[in-house]
Amino acid sequence: MAILDLKNLAVGARVQHPFLVLDVQTRSYGADKDCTILTLGNASGRIESAPFWGADQQRVAGITKGLVAQVIGEVTDFRGKRQLTITSLRVLPAGQVDLADLLPSVGDVEPYWRKLDEWRQAVRGPRLRDTLALFFGDDGFRQRFEQCPASPSGHHAALGGLVKHVLEVAAIGRTIAKVSGGDEDLVLAGALLHDIGKLDCYRWDGAFDYTDHGRLFGHVVMGALMFDRTLRAAAPMPCTEDEAALIQHLILSHHGQLEFGAAVPPMTLEAEILHYADNASAKSASMADAVTDPENFTDDALVSSRTIWQLDRRRAYRGKFDWGVEVDARRETRDA
Numbered sequence: 001m002a003i004l005d006l007k008n009l010a011v012g013a014r015v016q017h018p019f020l021v022l023d024v025q026t027r028s029y030g031a032d033k034d035c036t037i038l039t040l041g042n043a044s045g046r047i048e049s050a051p052f053w054g055a056d057q058q059r060v061a062g063i064t065k066g067l068v069a070q071v072i073g074e075v076t077d078f079r080g081k082r083q084l085t086i087t088s089l090r091v092l093p094a095g096q097v098d099l100a101d102l103l104p105s106v107g108d109v110e111p112y113w114r115k116l117d118e119w120r121q122a123v124r125g126p127r128l129r130d131t132l133a134l135f136f137g138d139d140g141f142r143q144r145f146e147q148c149p150a151s152p153s154g155h156h157a158a159l160g161g162l163v164k165h166v167l168e169v170a171a172i173g174r175t176i177a178k179v180s181g182g183d184e185d186l187v188l189a190g191a192l193l194h195d196i197g198k199l200d201c202y203r204w205d206g207a208f209d210y211t212d213h214g215r216l217f218g219h220v221v222m223g224a225l226m227f228d229r230t231l232r233a234a235a236p237m238p239c240t241e242d243e244a245a246l247i248q249h250l251i252l253s254h255h256g257q258l259e260f261g262a263a264v265p266p267m268t269l270e271a272e273i274l275h276y277a278d279n280a281s282a283k284s285a286s287m288a289d290a291v292t293d294p295e296n297f298t299d300d301a302l303v304s305s306r307t308i309w310q311l312d313r314r315r316a317y318r319g320k321f322d323w324g325v326e327v328d329a330r331r332e333t334r335d336a
Contacts, residue, residue: 197223
């Protein structure tokens with residue numbers, strides 16, 4: 001199925017495609033002024049519907065998050081923002097459309113695994129190597145890990161987003177450890193394990209969302225529990241109690257501050273490195289998404305027309321300059 005490029009649909013474009021229902025919101029604007037707005041998406045992005053007002057809301061009664069619907073409509077403009085004015089909407093039977101065609105994906109994850117496995121197998125300490133193998137030597141764990149998004153709607157929100165994020169965290173963290181005197185192998189272990197709780201915290205069998213336990217505990221706590229449970233199920237444990245506690249601390253502290261979701265603040269050099277590597281991967285991915293999303297900009301403006309929640313409510317700037325590179329390239333070609 002050809003994927004409709006939602007991000008670059010022009011106002012006036014006609015649409016007749018299947019979409020995943022990502023959200024259903026009822027908004028109130030005073031007495032008897034309620035409306036319903038759908039957020040629809042596919043692998044290329046998302047778009048909000050024009051509001052369904054009054055009795056027209058019956059047209060979307062029963063529509064819930066996670067359903068797939070065949071939608072006919074037209075892209076319209078409301079105060080500088082695109083929306084989809086829907087003329088027809090029909091829920092499709094489960095399985096009629098492959099969800100992989102509707103969910104964003106990072107694509108082939110094999111290159112990410114190849115590099116992560118290379119680094120993991122080069123870990124010098126046999127106990128640390130064996131501890132990591134409890135997870136990354138398990139085919140069932142790897143299959144779930146390579147499908148999981150790194151977030152439902154923030155950074156690396158795509159199938160395979162978690163393994164891509166982990167590779168970035170590992171690459172950044174190992175580089176920082178090298179220049180700051182940290183233990184590169186321990187930082188790698190922290191990068192690999194810091195987000196394992198997301199496998200139980202998120203669901204990706206439809207629209208990306210949280211599981212019930214994910215909402216109750218969060219991925220930091222769930223990751224620490226998963227690590228402890230898996231480690232103690234091994235006979236014998238591949239590492240000592242103190243070594244296990246060191247890795248537990250990496251998982252529990254990787255968000256840096258309690259108000260940002262850490263169970264404890266970082267107390268070791270490696271935990272500090274991991275926190276900043278994790279943040280660097282997440283924030284740079286969010287900025288890359290922000291500057292390439294036309295929904296954030298009005299016409300040809302270089303500064304985003306709105307603040308962006310993934311960037312802590314900052315605006316984004318998308319100006320690019322060649323710094324004379326193209327001129328030098330033409331000169332070199334001419335002189336050759």
